[in-house]
Amino acid sequence: MQISTSQLYDRSTTLMQQLTAKADKLQTQISTDKKISTASDDAVAYQKLASIKRSNANDTAYGANIKVVQSLLAQSDSTLGSVESQLQxxxxxxxQANNDTLNAADRKVIGDQLTAIVQDLVGLANTKDVRGQPLFGGSSGDTAVAQAADGSVSFTGTGEPSAIPVGDGVDVHATNSAQRVFGGISTSSGTSDVFAIISKLAAALTSNTDASAAAADAGNSLKTALTQIGAARGSVGARGARLDLETARLTDVAATREADRSSLEDTDTAAAITELQKTMTVLSATQASFTKLSSLSLFNYLN
Structure with missing residues (x-):
């Protein structure tokens, strides 16, 4: 088999180009510490890396949401604690009012104190959260309650607050609606809210009308209200614990994902340097051989 001069040149040139390209690629991998920069480097690995990046972006968003929810839950617990103190x-x-020995003036003083408590509870119900929105405003985002000129209180926010996603298929309600916190209290005459319960007692004491009976009835209702607030705080704590678990899960998943990314993308610097040295040695030898072969002529053989 005869090999023409052009074939010799072409094969040598192609080989040197391949070795040079390989050396350039290895040098880039060493300098950037990345062995994959384009899909052509490794299509399968490139797709896996793209998937990892998307998952990381999603989890970063979930992590930010978790921090927001944790902040809201902390604020909810603190505010509910203040509500609990007022109800106590x-x-x-x-x-104290359920005492027949009290005179009308004493009852009026207690009634005034209860009216002040209603005012405080209205303020707590309309607390703004860290985002500047009503903490108990419900899904409508309106002020939670409104107080009329006659002192009566009504709920203005409607629906339950929207849940916030903190993981794939995991949503957490950061706050409760005012109706859930302050309303739905069982009384002897049905269900009511804490504002109406306390205001009714305050009116009975101020007018000195059936004060003892009103105090006894309100006392029972307020015990129920305190139980409801305690349950709400317990729910806040449970949701906080769920967030702790979700945070731990995200941390574990991130560590596993980072190990996968590193194995796919990061350069093994020691191995790459060794391979580069081998490649440069072969390239140098190839260049030297090509130079010698290309300088040969028929006269060299005749001499």
Missing amino acids: KAAELAT
Whole structure:
């Protein structure tokens, strides 16, 4: 088999081009510490890396949401704690008012204190959250409650607050609606809200009408209200615990995903340097051989 001069040149040139390209690629991998930069480097690995990046972006968003929800839950617990304190004061005043030895003036003083508690509860119900929105405003985002000129209180926010996604298929309600927190209290005459319960007692004490009976009835209702607030705080704590678990899960998943990414994308610097040295040695030898062969002529052989 005869090999023409052009074939010799072409094969040598092609080989040197391949070796040079390989050396360039290895040098790039070493300098960037990345062995995959385009899909042509490794199509399968490139797709896996793209998937990992998307998952990382999603989990970054989930992590940010978790921080927001944790902040809201902390604020909810603190505010509910203040509500609980006000209701305890109201319950103590109801017990104090359930005394036939009190005169009208004494009852009016207690009634005024209860009216002040209603004002405080309205303020707590309309607390703004860290985002500047009503903490208990419900899904409508309106002010939670409104107080009319006659002192009566009505709920203005409607629906339950929207859940916030904190993981794939995992949503958490960061707050409760005002109706859930302050309303739905069982009383002797049906269901009511804490504002109406306390206001009714305050009116009975101020007018000195059936004060003891009103105090006893309100006292029982306020015990139920305190139980409801306690349950709400317990729910907040449970949701906080769920977020802790989700945070731990995201951390574990991120570590596993990073290990996968590193194995696919990061350069094994020691191995790459060794391979580069081998490639440069072969390239140098090939260049030297090509130079010698290309300088040969028929006269060299004749001499």
